[in-house]
Each structure stands twice: as C-alpha cells, then as structure tokens.
Amino acid sequence: MRVFLKRSTEFAVMGGGFLCLALLVVAQAPETFSARLTTMPIEVATRANVTGSGSGSAVLDGRRLHVSGSFSGLRGSATVARLHEGLEMGIRGAAFFELAVTTSVDGTFSGEIELTREQLESLRRGRLYVQIHSATAPEGNLWGWLLQ
Numbered sequence: 001m002r003v004f005l006k007r008s009t010e011f012a013v014m015g016g017g018f019l020c021l022a023l024l025v026v027a028q029a030p031e032t033f034s035a036r037l038t039t040m041p042i043e044v045a046t047r048a049n050v051t052g053s054g055s056g057s058a059v060l061d062g063r064r065l066h067v068s069g070s071f072s073g074l075r076g077s078a079t080v081a082r083l084h085e086g087l088e089m090g091i092r093g094a095a096f097f098e099l100a101v102t103t104s105v106d107g108t109f110s111g112e113i114e115l116t117r118e119q120l121e122s123l124r125r126g127r128l129y130v131q132i133h134s135a136t137a138p139e140g141n142l143w144g145w146l147l148q
Contacts, residue, residue: 031059031124032058032060034056035129035145036054037052037054037055037071038142038143038144039051040143042139042140049075050140050141051073051141052072052073052141053071054070054071054144055069056144064113065113067099067110068108069110069144070107071109072107074106074134074136075105075137076105076134077104078104078105078109079134079135080101080132081098081099081109081132082095082097082098082099082131083095083097083111084130084131085119087127088127089125093127096119098111099130105134109130126145128146129144129145130142130143
C-alpha cells in the first residue's frame with residue numbers, strides 16, 4: 001500500500017508539473033497584430049501625391065516584435081518606413097524605430113525590435129503604427145495601426 005501511495009504522489013506531482021508547464025507555454029504564446037495601410041494626406045495640397053495601399057502584420061514573442069508587410073501604388077518611391085507611437089489610436093506620434101523598406105512604388109517592409117514596457121502597453125492599446133514615406137509625400141504616404 002505504501003508503494004502505491006508513493007507512486008500516486010509521484011505521478012500527481014509530475015502531472016501538476018506538466019500542467020504548470022503547459023499553462024506557462026499557453027500564457028506566453030505569441031500575440032499577433034495586423035495593419036491596413038491607407039493614405040493619410042496631411043493637408044489638401046498633398047492629397048494628389050498620397051496614393052497606394054498596403055498591409056502588414058506583427059508577431060509579439062515576449063518583448064520581441066517582428067513586423068512585416070507590403071505596399072503598392074505609391075506615386076513616388078518609398079523612402080523610409082518607421083514604427084511610430086501615437087498619443088492614442090488614430091493620433092500621430094513620434095517615430096521610434098526604422099524598418100527596412102523597398103525603395104520603390106511597390107515593395108515590402110520589415111523589422112524586429114525589442115519593445116520597452118511602455119511600448120508593449122502602447123502596442124496592446126492600439127497606439128503603435130507603421131508609416132511609409134515616399135519621395136512625393138515626405139511627411140508620410142501610408143499609415144496603418146497595429147491592432148489585434
């Protein structure tokens with residue numbers, strides 16, 4: 001009987017350990033975000049130069065954010081793509097990370113960054129966005145907020 005109880009206790013401890021490990025893995029599953037990049041003219045005078053569309057996605061694994069996407073139909077070649085942090089969703093904010101971008105009217109962008117605690121909070125609250133600038137729209141051509 002003692003051997004049986006000892007074995008039962010061992011299996012219960014092992015089972016509890018596996019359960020904790022499984023919960024830990026589930027709790028740390030990567031989070032995914034997507035963005036629809038659309039035109040955002042700054043003023044009426046720039047509206048004709050702001051063309052195109054695109055899409056993007058981001059995977060958050062711990063504090064590491066992997067961003068990638070594509071765009072097409074710009075009037076001028078893309079010059080830079082950046083991650084920005086807005087004050088709130090839909091409100092412009094400062095750039096904090098430069099993404100690799102194809103310098104063409106059609107192309108891709110990508111990058112990987114380790115986010116601060118504050119940036120993680122902003123990402124989850126919909127405050128981070130991708131902005132692509134072009135030769136004809138240096139203030140920003142396409143914008144897309146990263147949303148779950």
